[in-house]
């Protein structure tokens with residue numbers, strides 16, 4: 001039989017355990033979490049009219065041109081100028097197609113806004129929301145309120161009489177005159193927490209339901225960019241949304257299952273919004289910054305060590321932005337943006353999947369400079385993917401010898417790798433640098449899309465995660481990757497959550513993460529069979545934690561065989577409270593099933609209760625199952 005020693009605390013579970021990793025990949029931010037419906041709202045994509053269609057008699061009755069004022073408006077140089085003479089309805093139309101269409105809900109309110117500058121007064125707009133068959137489901141008129149020179153903000157709100165999965169926004173221009181337009185925007189009012197220009201409520205809710213310990217952002221490869229020029233620069237993502245400079249997305253066209261030349265970052269979801277979201281869902285923020293090396297696939301671009309200052313300032317200033325009070329430059333900006341209280345930043349990552357001595361040299365400088373000013377901030381270094389290879393071993397030993405706080409390991413591997421490596425951290429030193437399993441996912445071969453999130457992959461992750469949990473003395477944080485994927489615009493699979501413009505679909509992998517996170521406990525206790533941890537004996541993987549404040553012993557067991565098993569668990573050093581225990585289970589006899597977007601989910605957690613007395617707990621473990629048992633105790 002198996003034995004749990006309740007009085008033998010093996011390690012404390014960190015409050016940060018089981019977090020999420022967000023990156024703008026697979027339309028994760030623009031076209032996803034960021035609820036903006038208009039694509040290329042400021043005409044800054046490489047083709048200024050990408051996403052827009054011009055129709056009507058524009059040659060005879062009106063003209064639309066793109067103007068570029070790089071000197072006067074360096075962060076948002078382009079806008080459109082519309083000139084027209086006696087333009088009747090239907091004379092000139094501008095239609096925006098949305099990211100992959102616009103998801104519109106019936107009976108809801110929408111906020112349209114834009115920047116405008118009147119050159120010669122007299123033009124007005126009619127806005128129409130069109131459904132999938134081009135029927136009008138929402139309409140409003142807008143005319144400039146002000147004739148003053150200079151840019152003004154205009155807005156109008158309106159309701160919808162129908163819904164659409166792939167709607168469009170049509171602007172019809174009427175009258176005579178000349179007007180400049182920019183930042184043409186449409187948001188639903190029912191965003192997360194009802195914030196203007198905010199985030200998609202259903203997507204944030206899916207994250208909140210994970211009760212994550214941390215949010216790692218904004219990437220991933222996004223942090224580094226293909227070239228240093230297009231790396232993620234957080235300072236360009238804060239302050240007024242209208243002044244945030246658009247940048248090409250690192251994933252534009254990359255690995256595309258369908259070409260995505262229209263993938264840009266508007267940064268409407270920028271660092272302030274990331275911090276705010278993390279706070280909203282009770283997670284610690286974990287920003288990752290460029291270390292001065294471009295993306296792993298482009299080893300050519302490297303910032304010379306003597307030129308690292310701007311990168312170092314980015315790190316130091318970010319800490320001030322998050323934690324500084326309003327007497328500091330960056331703390332004041334945060335306060336002005338609406339958050340006078342600090343964001344409680346405790347950890348910051350430098351570099352993502354960079355490697356070689358060049359990375360170590362750069363990280364060393366960051367470590368010296370950041371620790372000198374902010375000794376309390378923990379630094380996350382990254383050992384890149386392919387954990388176990390020579391590159392990994394070189395970085396791991398370099399970071400350990402410089403006493404790095406946390407080392408971020410990534411592994412995308414076959415389900416078999418996860419099963420074989422469930423004991424990976426049993427062998428790690430208990431002292432010294434801690435591990436952050438920052439990106440992992442089991443990749444099933446031979447599949448390509450959401451079918452990759454099948455039960456085989458999720459069950460392998462559940463089994464592997466018993467090893468992460470058991471080794472809380474070593475592994476302090478962990479996150480699945482990537483997080484989101486849009487069914488009509490993705491470049492990477494599997495992913496934790498699949499979405500379209502209106503819906504969210506939770507994968508079996510999501511439920512595995514959630515079961516760990518909701519049952520993380522406060523300390524690991526010993527669970528063994530014949531005095532050794534359960535790392536695949538009889539195809540069973542198990543770990544146990546105590547949740548002291550809740551008075552709960554929690555046991556997690558993965559049975560990765562297609563045959564049921566029965567086990568007796570001896571509960572030593574546990575004072576049970578009452579007789580009722582609960583069991584929450586994910587199970588399916590077919591490892592190939594997955595929760596197909598748009599269909600009824602095949603895998604969902606099911607909770608049952610039963611009565612058990614005494615110190616022996618008999619558990620039945622169905623074929624291909626993951627079970628979380630909660631046993632009340634004193």
Ligand code: AHR
Pocket residue numbers: 023025219220221222352353385410439481482492
């Ligand atoms: O999660 C997708 C990518 O995988 C990340 O951007 C990168 O860090 C890793 O290679």
